[in-house]
Amino acid sequence: MRYGANLSPMTVVSDKEQAKGVLRDMWRIRLFEEAVEDLYGRGMMHGTMHLSIGQEAVPVGANRHLVDGDVITCTHRGHGHTIARGADLGRMMAELLGRENGYCKGRGGSMHIADVATGNLGANGIVAGGLPIAAGAGLSQKLRGTDNVTVCVHGDGAVGEGAWHEAMTLASMWDLPVVFLCENNQYGMSLPSLAAYKVEKLSDKAAGYGMPGETVDGNDVEAVADAVGRAVERARAGQGPSFVDAVTYRWRGHSKSDKNLYRSKQEIAEWREKDPIQRYAAGVLDAGLLTQDEIDTIQADVRQEIRDAVVFGTKGEEPTVEAMLAGVYAPDDFYAAEEAQA
Amino acid sequence: MTMRTMTYAEAIREAMAVAMETDERVFLMGEDVGIYGGAFGVENDLYERFGTERVRDTTISELGIVGMGVGAALTGMRPIVEIQFSDFSAQAMDQIVNQAAKIYFMVGGQASVPLVIRAPGGSGTGAAAQHSQSLEAWFAHIPGLKVVMPSNATDAGSLLLAALKDPNPVIVLEHKLLYKQSFQVPEVFPEVRLGEGHIEREGTDLTIVATSVEVQRAIEAAQHLAQEGISAEVIDPRTIRPLDTELILSSVEKTGRVLLVQEAVKFGGFMAEVSATITESRAFGSLQAPVRRLGGLDTPIPYNPRLEKASVPQVDDIVREATALVREW
Numbered sequence: 001m002r003y004g005a006n007l008s009p010m011t012v013v014s015d016k017e018q019a020k021g022v023l024r025d026m027w028r029i030r031l032f033e034e035a036v037e038d039l040y041g042r043g044m045m046h047g048t049m050h051l052s053i054g055q056e057a058v059p060v061g062a063n064r065h066l067v068d069g070d071v072i073t074c075t076h077r078g079h080g081h082t083i084a085r086g087a088d089l090g091r092m093m094a095e096l097l098g099r100e101n102g103y104c105k106g107r108g109g110s111m112h113i114a115d116v117a118t119g120n121l122g123a124n125g126i127v128a129g130g131l132p133i134a135a136g137a138g139l140s141q142k143l144r145g146t147d148n149v150t151v152c153v154h155g156d157g158a159v160g161e162g163a164w165h166e167a168m169t170l171a172s173m174w175d176l177p178v179v180f181l182c183e184n185n186q187y188g189m190s191l192p193s194l195a196a197y198k199v200e201k202l203s204d205k206a207a208g209y210g211m212p213g214e215t216v217d218g219n220d221v222e223a224v225a226d227a228v229g230r231a232v233e234r235a236r237a238g239q240g241p242s243f244v245d246a247v248t249y250r251w252r253g254h255s256k257s258d259k260n261l262y263r264s265k266q267e268i269a270e271w272r273e274k275d276p277i278q279r280y281a282a283g284v285l286d287a288g289l290l291t292q293d294e295i296d297t298i299q300a301d302v303r304q305e306i307r308d309a310v311v312f313g314t315k316g317e318e319p320t321v322e323a324m325l326a327g328v329y330a331p332d333d334f335y336a337a338e339e340a341q342a
Numbered sequence: 343m344t345m346r347t348m349t350y351a352e353a354i355r356e357a358m359a360v361a362m363e364t365d366e367r368v369f370l371m372g373e374d375v376g377i378y379g380g381a382f383g384v385e386n387d388l389y390e391r392f393g394t395e396r397v398r399d400t401t402i403s404e405l406g407i408v409g410m411g412v413g414a415a416l417t418g419m420r421p422i423v424e425i426q427f428s429d430f431s432a433q434a435m436d437q438i439v440n441q442a443a444k445i446y447f448m449v450g451g452q453a454s455v456p457l458v459i460r461a462p463g464g465s466g467t468g469a470a471a472q473h474s475q476s477l478e479a480w481f482a483h484i485p486g487l488k489v490v491m492p493s494n495a496t497d498a499g500s501l502l503l504a505a506l507k508d509p510n511p512v513i514v515l516e517h518k519l520l521y522k523q524s525f526q527v528p529e530v531f532p533e534v535r536l537g538e539g540h541i542e543r544e545g546t547d548l549t550i551v552a553t554s555v556e557v558q559r560a561i562e563a564a565q566h567l568a569q570e571g572i573s574a575e576v577i578d579p580r581t582i583r584p585l586d587t588e589l590i591l592s593s594v595e596k597t598g599r600v601l602l603v604q605e606a607v608k609f610g611g612f613m614a615e616v617s618a619t620i621t622e623s624r625a626f627g628s629l630q631a632p633v634r635r636l637g638g639l640d641t642p643i644p645y646n647p648r649l650e651k652a653s654v655p656q657v658d659d660i661v662r663e664a665t666a667l668v669r670e671w
Contacts, residue, residue: 071417105450112448121416122449126440132409133441139410140417143369143395150413163436166406173401329483330446330454334509 009017013222019284019300022221025063026056026277027302029080032089036079036096040256044314045096049110050077054219054251058183059084061224061246062151065232071119071137073130073182075155076111078123078248087115089305090312099316106319107327127188128154128161131180135167138176138241142319149177149235151228157188159205160196168209168241177235179228180211180243184218185250190262218246219276236264249274273290295328343528351384351521353495354460357502358385358422359529362392365420368506369396370405372460378455381426382462382521404433408459411443412511415457420506425474427495428515428595431480443486457511460503462519464555465603465643465654474643474650476606478553479577481513482583482615488512488536489583493557495525497580500534508536517555527644539586541593545575548599549670551590552578556603556655563660572668582612590616598630599667606656607638624660636663 013019033053039045043168052059059080066072066085074081082092085104096110103115121137124130124279134152141148158164159182171178171275182202186193201206206213212234216227224246242310249271252262284290348356361368374381376389376399387551389397400407404425412425425431431438438459446454465474480490488510493497498516505512542557543564552560564574575593579586594600600620602613617633620626636655644650 025575032609073413103450103452104448107450108448114449114452115453116449121413121453124441129409129436129441132406132437133413133416135406136410136413136415136421137417138413140414140419143414144418163405163409166401167409170403170406170410174398192538238561291418327451328447329488330451330456332509334454335456 013287013289016289018082019289019296022060022280023277023284023295023298024302025060025084026221026280027299028089028305029056029059029083029278029304031306032083032092032309033079035093035310037099039310044247046098047109048255048257049096051252052077052080052250054103054271054275055183055248057221057280058218058224058248060182061221062153062155062181062228063223065229069119071121071134071141071148072153073121073134073137074123074153074184075130075158076123076125076127077155079110081153082113082115082120082123085118085120087118089122089139089309093309093313094316097313097316099313099320100319100323101316102313105327107324107325128158128163130154131158131163131167134178135176138171138178139174140246141177145238149179149241150262151179151181151232151233153181153183155188156184156186156193156202158181159193159202160188167266167297168211168243171241172209173209175238175240177238178241179231179235180241182243182245184245184247187254187262189254192262202245203243207241211241211243213243213245215245215247217272217324218248219251219279221280229276246278257265327340345526348495348527349384349522349524350495350498350516351496353499353527354384354502354516355386355388355559357499359391360387360531361503361506362396366420366508367418367420369398370422370424371398371400371411373400373402373407373426375399375424375488380424382518384521397493404430405437408434408437409441409477411457411459412437412445412455415455416445416453416568420456422460422506424457425459425461426472428463428477429472429475431461431477432548437483438513443484443526446510447486454509455511456509458505458514459511460502460514460516462516462518462521464519466519466555468645468647468650470645471642476554476604476638478515478582479606479610486511487583488581490514491582492516492534492580492625493520493554493578496527496531497534497540499527499531501580503531503538504534504536509625512536515554519555520609534580536566536581537584537586538581539577539579541589542576542578543574545573546597547573547666548601549575549577549590549593549597549605550601550664551584551613552603553582553612554605556605559655559657560603560660562657563664566657566661567664570665572665573665585616585619587619591620591623593626594620594625596629599671600629600633601660601664601667602633602635603655603660604637605642606638608635609640611637613637630668633669634663636660
């Protein structure tokens with residue numbers, strides 16, 4: 001049985017402002033990545049990038065129940081979560097263009113984008129690299145006596161890594177406030193996850209770590225928000241970690257080198273029919289929550305934000321070798337202000 | 343200054359206790375660091391003194407332990423993580439090399455990783471090939487890491503406290519043979535800066551630069567050499583990254599001869615870097631003899647005790663090599 005064969009109907013929403021926010025954030029992700037793809041295609045952006053087009057419901061749903069002080073760790077396909085958490089699109093675009101005014105001053109690029117001010121410790125170029133880090137952030141939240149939580153976003157490919165097992169084991173042993181959120185786009189680069197992991201659904205694995213596990217329709221933003229919400233609530237209450245498997249699909253290849261030899265055009269077309277944005281827009285329209293005009297206005301506003309972001313990015317300065325070399329080690333007084341305050 | 347007798351292990355334990363008493367952000371994680379007291383007894387009763395929240399027994403999970411240290415360090419804590427044998431760092435390499443070392447750089451300085459990783463290395467205990475290596479060159483090669491190799495109890499305490507104050511990831515490579523060795527230690531560990539070497543013994547005929555247990559062997563060798571009328575200066579860099587290049591170059595300029603001693607396999611070892619640093623520098627003109635290195639033989643550490651001893655530089659080797667450098671050049 002393929003994932004998606006038994007997706008539930010989209011969850012009904014009822015809050016008008018929330019619906020606007022969801023659409024705005026999903027379009028921000030989609031249009032940001034389309035702009036990135038276009039810049040790359042025109043030779044204005046270099047390197048490689050991993051697009052999450054088609055997966056927008058996961059970051060937007062996951063972010064709903066997070067508050068200040070909560071932390072996320074991300075995958076190499078991390079633009080969506082960074083945007084959903086509230087990052088500035090201009091600084092993100094500047095980073096992907098390698099400029100000094102980018103989030104990481106052009107040192108990290110797409111694969112290492114981070115916005116620490118919003119609790120986003122960053123994307124990670126190593127599959128499952130963020131898992132032990134997330135468990136450590138959860139330990140820190142617990143030791144500091146906060147009721148904050150960490151959402152550890154990872155892909156289905158990470159499930160085969162030793163780091164996944166080690167982090168799940170330790171987080172469970174110490175009842176850490178961590179939500180392990182698998183953004184399951186069903187392929188670890190080219191290997192289908194269902195061929196790799198001999199379970200009916202990935203959430204079946206959670207029982208082996210003594211934590212609750214849930215598989216949800218990752219193209220239904222409300223279903224993701226509800227499942228992550230339950231896990232966040234459990235973590236805040238000091239009851240320990242949970243595992244959420246949000247099944248979705250990436251429309252684009254793994255990265256720029258992908259020729260899609262491992263999946264059919266028909267499969268891609270079927271999943272495009274399950275577009276989380278169109279599905280959500282249709283749902284809120286049907287429910288009479290938003291009018292077509294209101295929906296069009298949100299999209300047009302986001303389109304303008306993206307144009308502004310590209311302008312901001314392309315106007316950024318090129319970083320210098322001197323500044324790069326000065327930024328390998330944190331200076332001795334890196335924490336002086338923070339420590340003086342304490 | 344009042345001195346007291348203390349082993350290397352006791353000094354490390356005391357430094358950890360001082361750190362935990364003075365900074366509530368400091369805690370320790372590792373395998374069997376709790377009720378067991380640490381595989382080498384370094385932790386001993388820390389668990390009883392500071393409780394299970396701050397002295398945390400982990401699963402056997404080096405990658406997980408180091409990664410959790412990275413995450414805790416990024417979010418306001420000052421973790422010390424112990425890797426039971428430095429050989430097991432191979433299990434944790436992604437978190438050390440790809441994560442801890444690079445995060446400050448990759449995120450453009452938005453956050454840093456004030457993490458201390460303690461790991462014992464070295465041969466001489468009959469633990470054979472997977473529990474006896476000296477792997478400092480692996481770490482020293484990575485920009486973003488600092489690497490410390492204390493050779494005595496005072497430095498073990500001082501360098502650990504300095505590492506905890508540093509906003510960067512620091513790897514402290516302790517030596518298993520030194521744990522039970524006693525030293526004269528001041529009442530309070532002197533403050534040191536990472537990257538500050540130390541002249542262990544002054545001399546005029548040659549400079550011996552050594553690390554970790556080889557510093558103790560070099561000091562003993564220098565005593566023998568003195569009886570032969572050879573005056574050896576012994577330098578312990580203490581931190582190999584960053585390296586106190588100036589201290590080494592000034593000494594070489596003074597003596598004109600230099601012997602570099604490491605326990606690690608000689609090929610591709612850290613002392614090759616020190617050698618190149620000397621020959622590329624202003625001190626080159628002062629050299630009256632080639633720069634010589636003593637290092638481990640090109641072999642995994644063997645089990646057989648005679649072979650094990652023969653695999654890494656001993657006091658006699660240093661005396662022989664130093665004598666040749668002075669007498670033959």
